[in-house]
Amino acid sequence: MKLSFTKMQGCANDYIYLDCRESGVPENIVPLARDLSRRHFSVGADGIICICAPVTPGADGRMRIFNADGSEAQMCGNGVRCVAEWLYTHGVAKPRLAIDTGAGCKTVTRMGAQLWQVEMGEYTTMAAALPAVNMGEGPLVDCPLEVEGKRWQVTCIGVGNPHCVTVVPEVDSLKLEEIGPAFENHPNFPERINTEFVEVVDATHLKMRVWERGSGETWACGTGTCATVAALTELGFCPAGEDVHVALRGGELIIRVLPGRKLLMTGAAVTVYEGVAEGSI
Template sequence: MELSFTKMQGCANDYIYLDCRTAGVPENIAALSEKLSRRHFSIGADGIICICAPRTAGADAMMRIFNADGSEGRMCGNGIRCVAEWLYTHGVQKEQLAIDTLSGLKTITRRGEGLWQVEMGAYSTLPADLPAVNMGGAPLVDVPLEVDDNLWRVTCINVGNPHCVTVVPDVDALRLEEIGPAFEHHANFPERINTEFVQVVDATHLKMRVWERGSGETWACGTGTCATVAAMTELGICPAGEDVHVQLRGGELTIRVLPGNELRMTGAAETVCEGTTEV
């Protein structure tokens, strides 16, 4: 069978996009994501994102995310900007779009050529919302976490999916391929965890690397960048109500913490190529 796809990237967080609005999500989507995401042996990506018919009345589409290991994610900040860009360039030319996700309805506003602003919703630091176990019931802000016999100070944030954020002196010096899996599969996080390692440049500029559950290190993560700025705000390092610029391996995202712990993300979305593949 021949499958049509679009490959897109937001800050080098690249996914294979499938138009599933009419036919629905392929039954073998988990296996398909594993197969097509393999770099050097297939299209290569961080996973597959399916653009589906909306569930909410008046919405423009629904996004479903399947990681490179076939597991399904709930929300992807870089991915949803690309979905908006795909819709805009495929006949839904609206300056503001509403897209369903497994983490709720998100509003995305076009701010320029290939530039989109996403209202990401409110974040939570409560362990029940991640979920996290064996860490008490209080907000998980600057708490100890033992990982492979090393003690880390972490802040855990739910932004529609779970994140664990920790400050390090030099993100470039980390051996993330060794550290990341131990965080992801830590017993305190029964649904696994995304982990962000952040270096503070100044109050409104950060550097970050991310280990995503199901995908390993990616060059960017939109929800992870939001979680990082939320964590830095909770720690009193970054100011609420101001743009915070986060440098990732794949580019820069701008995040603002709004009243009510609401988060706003602005960043680019770009089509890499379109094609077909035999599956």
């Protein structure tokens, strides 16, 4: 089997992009995501994003995200910027695009070469939206969470997919491969959870690392960065209405909390290469 694809990255959050607008999502997408995402043994990526025909009238496209383990995610902030960049360079050269996601239709605006701004919508801190159990109904702000015998203070944010944010003194020395899976599979989060560990540099500058459900540690996470700034705003560390710069392992994203708990994200979307994958799946 031969499969044409585009490799793209946003702050090193890299996915394999498939043009499925006419063909539809491949029936074997789950094993395909697992196979092609293997680093060193295949193309290597955080997963596959399928660019599909839109379902919302007037929209320009639709994205479906399949993590490296084959599970499907509702939304990917870095991914939606890359989908916008792909559409822009493949015949939909509009400065403002509407892209359907599992978390609703997102408006993405071109700010410059390979630079896009996404209207991410409203965030929530309520348990039912994540979902989260055994933590009360919410708001889940500065809540205690015991993970493998250690107590953490967490803030849980829903931005179309679920996130658990915790402030730490510094992020570089964290052994995420040891603590990340315990957060991801914590029984309080029946659909698993994405977890962000954040260091406060100052009111408008943060450092963050992320453990994504289904993918492990990734070098960036757009929805996770939005969730982090939302959480730090709720906690009083970051000001609403101002740009907050978040340094990730793969680059920087700029997040602003707007009135009504709405989020605006700005970041790069870069095409790495186009290729053809061959395999037996």
